[in-house]
Amino acid sequence: MDNKRRKFLKMAGATVLAGISAxxxxxxxxxxxxxxxxxxxxxxxxxxxxAGGHGEEQPSGVRLGMVIDMRQFYQDQxxxxxxxxxxxxxxxxxxxxxxxxxxxxxxxxxxxNLFPEHSQKLRSEKIKNSQFPALCNHCDNPSCVxxxxxxxxxxxxxxxIVAMDFHRCIGCRFxxxxxPYGARSFNWQDPRPFIKEYxxxxxxxxxxxxxxxxxxxxxxALGLEPACVEACKGTGAIVFGDLNDSHSEIRKVLDQEFTIxxxxxxxxxxxxxxxx
Amino acid sequence: MYNKGLIVSGLVIFVLLVTFPIWFNGLDAxxxxxxxxxxxxxxxxxxxxxxxxxxxxxxxxxxRDDVLRNSDRVTVTxxxxxxxxxxxxxxxxxxxxxxxFCDTCHEYAAVSPTCWDCHITPTELAKKEAQ
Numbered sequence: 044m045d046n047k048r049r050k051f052l053k054m055a056g057a058t059v060l061a062g063i064s065a066x067x068x069x070x071x072x073x074x075x076x077x078x079x080x081x082x083x084x085x086x087x088x089x090x091x092x093x094a095g096g097h098g099e100e101q102p103s104g105v106r107l108g109m110v111i112d113m114r115q116f117y118q119d120q121x122x123x124x125x126x127x128x129x130x131x132x133x134x135x136x137x138x139x140x141x142x143x144x145x146x147x148x149x150x151x152x153x154x155x156n157l158f159p160e161h162s163q164k165l166r167s168e169k170i171k172n173s174q175f176p177a178l179c180n181h182c183d184n185p186s187c188v189x190x191x192x193x194x195x196x197x198x199x200x201x202x203x204i205v206a207m208d209f210h211r212c213i214g215c216r217f218x219x220x221x222x223p224y225g226a227r228s229f230n231w232q233d234p235r236p237f238i239k240e241y242x243x244x245x246x247x248x249x250x251x252x253x254x255x256x257x258x259x260x261x262x263x264a265l266g267l268e269p270a271c272v273e274a275c276k277g278t279g280a281i282v283f284g285d286l287n288d289s290h291s292e293i294r295k296v297l298d299q300e301f302t303i304x305x306x307x308x309x310x311x312x313x314x315x316x317x318x319x
Numbered sequence: 320m321y322n323k324g325l326i327v328s329g330l331v332i333f334v335l336l337v338t339f340p341i342w343f344n345g346l347d348a349x350x351x352x353x354x355x356x357x358x359x360x361x362x363x364x365x366x367x368x369x370x371x372x373x374x375x376x377x378x379x380x381x382x383r384d385d386v387l388r389n390s391d392r393v394t395v396t397x398x399x400x401x402x403x404x405x406x407x408x409x410x411x412x413x414x415x416x417x418x419x420f421c422d423t424c425h426e427y428a429a430v431s432p433t434c435w436d437c438h439i440t441p442t443e444l445a446k447k448e449a450q
Contacts, residue, residue: 201390202390206387208383208387240447241439241443241444243407244408245407246407246437246438246439247439248437249436264392
């Protein structure tokens with residue numbers, strides 16, 4: 044009896060010892076393996092270090108954008124109405140009088156609503172009394188696209204436009220909550236009775252669908268400028284072009300003038316710039 | 320088999336009920352729809368008539384994805400005339416009467432596509448102009 048118990052205790056002790064020491068042994072042997080291969084691994088680590096740091100991502104491809112020169116709109120507030128009318132006509136945008144259900148592609152708003160992050164104190168009369176154009180910013184990092192559960196809104200690879208496929212929109216309005224600029228409108232009712240004149244080349248929308256400015260993707264395909272840009276032609280009030288092309292007209296304007304963007308802190312990187 | 324009479328007569332009644340639409344109409348599927356050919360006299364479509372009849376819905380879906388998603392707005396040339404891909408801007412340029420073309424078959428087949436909830440038919444266009 045005693046002999047058996049003695050043997051059992053010995054075995055148990057040895058097992059516990061082996062169990063404790065095994066991981067330590069494995070660890071020791073593995074570190075020695077790494078140490079022997081250190082010379083080979085040092086070189087790639089150094090080269091990786093050079094590429095590190097958080098510099099700006101290099102832009103690629105076409106990214107369409109807009110510069111809105113408010114100096115032209117201060118002079119002639121009628122110009123903005125013309126630009127809006129051109130958009131309304133081109134896209135069958137319904138004119139709903141109730142502000143709760145109105146549909147906006149490009150619309151008029153005050154400085155305070157457009158740039159809430161900027162100080163509103165002691166602004167000039169010109170700024171206080173003028174209406175500013177607002178539209179979808181076609182962001183480089185669009186929050187609406189991330190919010191959309193059906194991919195009804197997406198970034199067009201070819202030109203960076205934040206486009207919509209109305210066929211796919213299920214009207215969940217997540218994108219409206221995600222957009223920091225209020226650039227999206229929901230059709231609470233059939234929009235057709237509120238459309239004064241149809242553009243036969245563009246569809247209307249139906250009840251239960253979200254819509255917004257599409258940077259006139261359909262007009263660009265035909266080699267035309269966006270409707271609002273065309274309406275302001277000759278004044279230079281709205282400059283449209285490729286932000287990634289350093290020789291484009293829009294880049295020349297951006298190089299020369301001081302411009303601001305809406306809500307830069309939202310991190311969406313808007314493609315619409317304002318000269319205020 | 321137990322209750323042979325009941326089961327057989329029940330089955331007969333069931334089959335008769337289920338096939339009611341067929342025998343009630345005298346084994347006739349009714350007058351076949353005759354969609355109106357383009358009023359402008361165009362003879363060619365983007366694909367042969369039989370293919371269009373079978374799969375115009377797939378073609379429209381492909382066009383939609385090409386234009387909206389893939390930015391592929393390559394035009395289609397039919398009978399020497401160029402058309403952009405689209406229901407409103409291609410199909411309805413020739414088939415200008417939705418009621419006499421699209422609706423005839425859709426009603427016969429009891430399908431109700433949602434195309435015209437958004438796309439504007441020439442009738443709708445004329446109605447707006449009359450206002």
